[in-house]
Amino acid sequence: MTGLAGRVYLVGGGPGDPELLTLRAVHLLQKAEVVVYDHLVSSAVLDFVSSTAERIYAGKRRNEHTMRQEQINGLLVKLARDGKQVVRLKGGDPFIFGRGGEELQALAAQGIAFEVVPGVTAASGVSSYAGIPLTHRDYAQSCLFVTGHLKDGSADLDWHNLVRPAQTVVIYMGLGGLPEICRQLMAHGAPPSRPIAVVQDGSIATQRVVTGTLADMPEKVLQAGLRSPSLTIIGEVVRLHDALAWFNPLATEATATVRC
Numbered sequence: 179m180t181g182l183a184g185r186v187y188l189v190g191g192g193p194g195d196p197e198l199l200t201l202r203a204v205h206l207l208q209k210a211e212v213v214v215y216d217h218l219v220s221s222a223v224l225d226f227v228s229s230t231a232e233r234i235y236a237g238k239r240r241n242e243h244t245m246r247q248e249q250i251n252g253l254l255v256k257l258a259r260d261g262k263q264v265v266r267l268k269g270g271d272p273f274i275f276g277r278g279g280e281e282l283q284a285l286a287a288q289g290i291a292f293e294v295v296p297g298v299t300a301a302s303g304v305s306s307y308a309g310i311p312l313t314h315r316d317y318a319q320s321c322l323f324v325t326g327h328l329k330d331g332s333a334d335l336d337w338h339n340l341v342r343p344a345q346t347v348v349i350y351m352g353l354g355g356l357p358e359i360c361r362q363l364m365a366h367g368a369p370p371s372r373p374i375a376v377v378q379d380g381s382i383a384t385q386r387v388v389t390g391t392l393a394d395m396p397e398k399v400l401q402a403g404l405r406s407p408s409l410t411i412i413g414e415v416v417r418l419h420d421a422l423a424w425f426n427p428l429a430t431e432a433t434a435t436v437r438c
């Protein structure tokens with residue numbers, strides 16, 4: 179990709195398994211001159227970046243903001259002004275808890291050309307690999323995506339809305355605040371027996387799924403030693419995990435060997 183005018187491609191890298199990349203994402207990763215990526219992007223996805231492309235790590239791990247958001251915005255503007263074809267690569271989908279909108283606003287304000295390539299967001303990819311359908315005619319007619327990132331230890335969430343029956347709640351960035359989230363949901367009327375799952379590293383070899391109830395989940399997660407990135411799924415659909423879990427990375431490896 180060469181040319182006078184620089185352009186920024188805001189690309190979703192999916193939840194981790196590179197097979198979930200879109201064709202457009204793969205095409206752009208192979209043609210990019212510069213790739214600016216976040217920590218959530220899996221190493222297997224980065225393997226698709228052209229060997230000649232410059233790679234810039236923008237960080238964004240919680241509590242470890244390697245580059246401030248304004249610095250990232252400024253970097254993208256500068257690279258595009260230098261005439262570069264830039265891929266801004268994010269985990270999941272760039273428009274879902276990804277600050278993709280903020281970065282595009284900065285580019286638009288400077289008259290920089292851009293495109294957006296959606297990715298499989300964690301809610302979709304991680305729940306699929308955990309065998310937990312987000313909706314099901316018997317269990318959930320709607321699904322909410324919320325962030326559980328707590329400010330000063332308390333989450334400013336619409337708890338009354340989150341405790342409704344017959345819906346699934348997916349919480350991004352909710353691991354640290356899990357005890358408070360479970361406590362608030364029960365305080366706002368959710369039954370302590372409501373099923374909940376926490377999935378770490380969804381769609382990659384280190385995936386772990388822990389299921390329980392609002393009452394016992396904080397302790398279970400502590401015992402299991404789950405770490406970030408983890409996605410929380412709350413609702414009756416979690417009951418389906420036992421019957422529908424299909425992704426066992428080790429078993430998948432063995433199956434793949436047989437198929438070859």
Ligand code: SAH
Nearest residue numbers: 270271276299300350351379380407408409
């Ligand atoms: N834009 C991303 C979300 C960024 S917020 C997307 O669309 O998926 C980061 C949060 O996403 C993490 O804290 C975690 O809650 C969730 N997440 C992303 N990838 C994940 C994965 N592979 N497994 C579990 N959770 C994941």
